[in-house]
Amino acid sequence: MAQTEVQTAEATIGAAIRQAVEDAMHRDERVLVLGEDIEHMGVFAGLHHTFGTARVRETPISESAIVGASVGAALGGLRPIAEIMIMDFLGVCMDQLANMAAKLRYTTAGRTHVPMTVRAVSYGGGGFGSGSTHSQSLEAWLMHVPGLKVVYPSSPADAKGLMASCIEDDDPCIFVESPVLYGVRGEVPVDPGFRVPLGRAAVRREGSDVTLIGYGRTALDALAVADQLAPEGISVEVVDLRSLVPLDVDTVLASVEKTGRAVVSHLAVEFCGPGAELAALISERLFGRLRAPVRRLGGRPTPIPASRHLEPHWYPSVESTAAAVRAVVGS
Amino acid sequence: MSVDVRRRMYEVMAVAKAADERLRKAISTGEALVTYWPSRGQEAIAGALAAALRREDWLVTTYRGLHDQLAKGVPLVEIYAEALGRATGASGGKGGTMHIADPEAGLMATTGIVGAGVPVATGLGLAALLRGDGRVAAASFGDGAMNQGAFHEGVNLAAVWQLPVVFVCQNNGYAECTPVERSTLVTRLADRAAAYGIPGVHVDGNDPDATYEALREAVERARAGGGPTLLECETYRFFGHYFGDTMAYMPADELEQRRAEDPVVRYRERLEAEGALPRDELERIGADAVRHCDEAFAAALAAPLADPATIDDHVYAEVR
Numbered sequence: 001m002a003q004t005e006v007q008t009a010e011a012t013i014g015a016a017i018r019q020a021v022e023d024a025m026h027r028d029e030r031v032l033v034l035g036e037d038i039e040h041m042g043v044f045a046g047l048h049h050t051f052g053t054a055r056v057r058e059t060p061i062s063e064s065a066i067v068g069a070s071v072g073a074a075l076g077g078l079r080p081i082a083e084i085m086i087m088d089f090l091g092v093c094m095d096q097l098a099n100m101a102a103k104l105r106y107t108t109a110g111r112t113h114v115p116m117t118v119r120a121v122s123y124g125g126g127g128f129g130s131g132s133t134h135s136q137s138l139e140a141w142l143m144h145v146p147g148l149k150v151v152y153p154s155s156p157a158d159a160k161g162l163m164a165s166c167i168e169d170d171d172p173c174i175f176v177e178s179p180v181l182y183g184v185r186g187e188v189p190v191d192p193g194f195r196v197p198l199g200r201a202a203v204r205r206e207g208s209d210v211t212l213i214g215y216g217r218t219a220l221d222a223l224a225v226a227d228q229l230a231p232e233g234i235s236v237e238v239v240d241l242r243s244l245v246p247l248d249v250d251t252v253l254a255s256v257e258k259t260g261r262a263v264v265s266h267l268a269v270e271f272c273g274p275g276a277e278l279a280a281l282i283s284e285r286l287f288g289r290l291r292a293p294v295r296r297l298g299g300r301p302t303p304i305p306a307s308r309h310l311e312p313h314w315y316p317s318v319e320s321t322a323a324a325v326r327a328v329v330g331s
Numbered sequence: 332m333s334v335d336v337r338r339r340m341y342e343v344m345a346v347a348k349a350a351d352e353r354l355r356k357a358i359s360t361g362e363a364l365v366t367y368w369p370s371r372g373q374e375a376i377a378g379a380l381a382a383a384l385r386r387e388d389w390l391v392t393t394y395r396g397l398h399d400q401l402a403k404g405v406p407l408v409e410i411y412a413e414a415l416g417r418a419t420g421a422s423g424g425k426g427g428t429m430h431i432a433d434p435e436a437g438l439m440a441t442t443g444i445v446g447a448g449v450p451v452a453t454g455l456g457l458a459a460l461l462r463g464d465g466r467v468a469a470a471s472f473g474d475g476a477m478n479q480g481a482f483h484e485g486v487n488l489a490a491v492w493q494l495p496v497v498f499v500c501q502n503n504g505y506a507e508c509t510p511v512e513r514s515t516l517v518t519r520l521a522d523r524a525a526a527y528g529i530p531g532v533h534v535d536g537n538d539p540d541a542t543y544e545a546l547r548e549a550v551e552r553a554r555a556g557g558g559p560t561l562l563e564c565e566t567y568r569f570f571g572h573y574f575g576d577t578m579a580y581m582p583a584d585e586l587e588q589r590r591a592e593d594p595v596v597r598y599r600e601r602l603e604a605e606g607a608l609p610r611d612e613l614e615r616i617g618a619d620a621v622r623h624c625d626e627a628f629a630a631a632l633a634a635p636l637a638d639p640a641t642i643d644d645h646v647y648a649e650v651r
Contacts, residue, residue, distance in 0.1 A: 032461065054461060060491060065450045065484035072454020072468070075439050076389065078461060080454075095481065099444050100451060107430035109423035110645045112439065146646050170648035246647075 008157075008187040016156035016188050017043050017119070017177065020163035021081060023192040025051050028079065031167060034059055034066055035083030035119075042121070043177075044083060063093035067118065071100045071172075074116040079167060087122040087176065088133045090141065101172035102147030117166040118174045124267040124304075125217040125315050126180035131306035137216075137267035137299070140274055142174050143245050149198055150244040152176040154219040156186040158242055161196025169198060178216050199246035203255060207237035209329050210261040212321070213252060213278060215241040218265040218297075224318045225325060234329050244274060249281060256282050260291035261328050265316045270298030292331045295324050332540060337607050338616075340378030340539045341598055345620035347374040347398035348595045350407055353624040354397070354414065355574055363632070365414045367428060370398040372537075372569035375594040376471075376501050377402040379542035379564075383550050384437070384469060389455045391440045391448035392471040394429040395501075395568075399471050404436040407624065411631035424637030425645065439468075445506075446479025448472060449498065453485045456494030456559070467553045469497045475506025477523060478514055486561065490527040495553035497546065498561045501536060503568035508580045521563035529559050536564025537594040566594075 011019065021044070024031045034057040038044040048056035059066050063084060070080040084090060090097065097118070105113040123130050124137035142150045149171055153159040159177070166173035188194075204219065205226050212222040219240035226236035237255050241248065256262045262282050264275035275296035282294050297316040304314050316324075351371040357363040370377075377398035384390065384403070392399035400410055405421065413420030414428045421431045429443035439455060442448040452470030459466035476482050477500060489496045500521075506514050517523060524531025530552070534545040542564055549560035567589040571578040578586070599617070602608045644650075 057457075057492070060484075060487060062484035062488055064481045065453060065488040068447070068450025068481060068485055069454035069457055069488055072391075072439075072451040072456070073458045073461075074454070075434075075451070076455045076458025076462070076468075078458045095444055095447055096450065100440075100442070100447055103430075104432070104440060105647070106645045107422055107426035108432040108440075108645075109421075109425050111422070112432045112434060113648065149647070 007190050009190050010185055011156045011188045012182055013153070013156045013159045013177070013184050014043050014182040016160035017163050019188070020160045020167070022047070022050070024164065024167045025055065027192065030077065030079045031081065032057065032073070032078060033081045033083065034070065036061055036085050038083055042083060042085065043119070063089050064096055067093040067096040068100065070116045070118070071096055071114055074114045075104070075112055079115050081117045081119065081167060084118055084120045086134050087120040087138050088136050090120060090138055094141070097142070097148065097172070098145045102145045105171065106147060113170055114172045115170045116172050118172070120174055120176050122176055122178055122267070123180070125178065127308060127311055129306055129308040129311060132303035135304045135311070137176070139176055139244055140268045140272060143274060143277070147172070148245060149173045150176065151198060151242060152215045152244055153242055154181065154216050154240055156184065156188045158196050160188050161194050162198070162242065165195050165198050173198070176216065180217055181220070184220070196242065199243050199248055201242055201248035201251040202240045203237065203251065204240050205236065205238040207235040207259065209235045209259055210263060210325055211237045211239055211255040211259045212325060213239045213241060213262060213264045214266065215244065217267060218316065221265065221316070221318050221321055225322045228318070228322050229325060234325065236325060252278065252282065253285055256286055257289055260289060263295045263297065263321070263325050263328055265297040265321050267315050268298055269301060270296050271301050273298040292328045295328050297321055297324055332543070334607055336382045336543065337540070337602060340382050340543060341602060341608070341613070342616050342620070343381040343402050344374040344378040344539065344595045344598060345617050346407070346623060347377045347401050349620040349624040350397055350401060353628050354411070357628065358574055363415055365428070367414065367574045368395040368572065369568070369570040369574050370395050372589070372594070373501055373503060373566045374398055375537050375539040375542055375598065376499070376564045376566060378539040379546045380469070380471070380499070382543050383546040384467070386437055388466055389437050389439045389459070389468040390471060391442065391452045391455065392438070393441065393445070393448060393473065394443050395473065396431065396441045396471065397428070400431050400438055400441070403433070403438040405431060405433040405438050408627040408630050411628050412634050415631050416637050417631055417634040418637045419631070419634040420637070423641060446472065446476035446481040449476065449482045450485030450488065452496055452498070453489040453494060456489055456496035457492065459495050465554060467495045467497060467550050469499055471499045471501060473506065474500060474502040474504070474511045474520060475514065477520055478506070486527050486559065489559040490529045493556070493558035495556070496559040497549045497553055498559060499546070500561065500563045502563055502565050505568055505572070505581070507572040508576070510580070519563065521561055524561035529561060531561045531563070533563045533565065536566035537592065537597070539594070539598055
């Protein structure tokens with residue numbers, strides 16, 4: 001059977017997100033974007049030149065109003081994309097996300113729903129020295145609220161495909177993006193119809209000794225760890241979750257069933273982080289097949305220090321992850 | 332003001348009063364176990380909302396929203412059934428009285444978090460503006476909501492964007508158990524509009540004619556592209572924050588005096604005295620309202636309870 005060639009072009013993650021948003025705005029006049037300083041900074045910069053200031057709306061510094069107005073606009077039949085300039089600012093608008101956006105479909109038995117996307121930009125893991133309130137990776141907060149969907153891409157193609165899926169989705173989706181990855185380049189399908197479905201993890205590398213699970217920066221770290229450990233005779237399977245809610249439990253369990261060992265790594269705080277949920281799921285479902293306890297790696301139980309010298313000690317690194325994988329395989 | 336408008340307002344007020352009374356009676360007698368935040372005493376505002384908004388206009392209200400929901404045309408039997416946790420409730424028993432929505436009637440959301448509906452109404456105004464369909468969005472909230480950050484952010488954004496929104500503060504004197512004068516030093520809440528550069532209007536919220544005129548003007552301004560208005564409707568809450576609250580914080584003489592000035596009774600007397608509507612028609616409207624509420628309550632009570640098998644439905648678009 002002849003394979004159809006998928007036409008691609010190289011792009012960064014930032015450009016890929018922008019492509020998905022532009023495609024959606026050309027395709028669907030209900031799509032609009034709003035956020036702070038978006039004409040001048042970030043992924044949306046200059047978008048108003050193409051689509052005008054009616055659909056590209058700069059806001060005051062008012063995260064509650066940005067998300068609350070997005071909820072209202074979605075109830076009113078639009079498909080807003082809100083930018084939360086720095087993910088830590090979710091603290092200002094969590095009521096609108098957790099008590100309005102997430103709950104309206106359920107509490108009205110489907111009479112209303114909230115098709116909106118929030119781009120939450122996490123400077124976590126970047127070594128930017130931005131300190132305790134401008135560096136967090138807060139996906140665990142969001143995962144704990146039924147009604148929200150949460151994605152966290154690590155590649156340009158996934159960023160484009162997941163953003164397109166979020167915009168078209170009929171539920172509130174939080175798209176977590178990492179500026180530390182903005183420079184990552186990769187081949188991206190040029191087709192505006194390209195989608196990465198929500199809730200599908202990707203096996204990035206096949207291996208037989210241990211499954212290393214990550215997302216965003218830690219998915220890329222995992223590939224480096226796999227490279228580093230291959231010469232030592234440790235075969236690492238890398239699973240990039242891509243989507244945290246819905247979570248692709250089947251892909252995770254199939255991999256760990258094969259390897260018998262699992263390590264989960266993320267930039268969120270380790271205590272009660274997404275890794276805790278994954279460890280519990282794996283342990284509950286595969287207890288008899290595990291060859292070692294599931295190991296979690298995440299941020300330390302402290303606020304994130306600002307010093308560029310201290311900050312890298314806060315997150316898991318390629319080195320600390322490799323050490324953890326060695327220990328799990330050797331146990 | 333036309334007799335039709337005044338009749339419509341009195342009909343809504345009579346139903347709102349009777350609907351509140353029927354539900355409180357059910358709670359008092361043990362007929363139903365319901366958590367309820369009574370709107371009794373605030374009916375004139377509901378009458379004005381019913382007359383000043385079109386059916387397609389959007390309203391966001393609060394947990395103290397029975398009168399507003401009726402003003403917008405949400406079927407009472409669905410509200411009662413929701414209160415009683417019935418499968419036939421507006422939200423199938425998932426929302427309770429804090430979470431009633433009926434998009435066909437333009438009642439887009441009821442919020443349980445004080446102040447949270449304000450930015451949502453701003454977003455509805457944005458949708459109306461971009462759709463260009465001439466709709467107006469209104470937010471109904473209490474005096475307590477005006478001390479929430481969401482109020483400030485939502486009103487300011489609507490002002491900056493000149494959105495077709497009317498912010499309707501139902502100042503009933505108490506934020507839960509705290510008198511308004513202990514919550515803010517501003518004596519006229521409408522004065523807060525100056526902080527956003529928008530018109531602020533204070534009106535006697537127990538006078539439906541005056542409230543209607545003020546609301547109509549604000550709605551017309553919004554519809555014509557003149558931006559948002561903050562309308563303070565001064566009213567009074569005849570009962571506690573929730574029904575069953577001891578109300579120890581409400582002075583007995585104040586309560587007695589304000590109840591004696593019942594806006595529903597006063598309006599009926601005014602309509603009769605001014606010859607707007609004959610006594611027999613006013614009496615019929617009142618009696619119809621009571622019968623309508625009794626029938627709706629009986630129908631809701633007779634409906635099946637929400638099925639536990641539905642508990643996981645409607646979390647996401649996808650069926651699980």
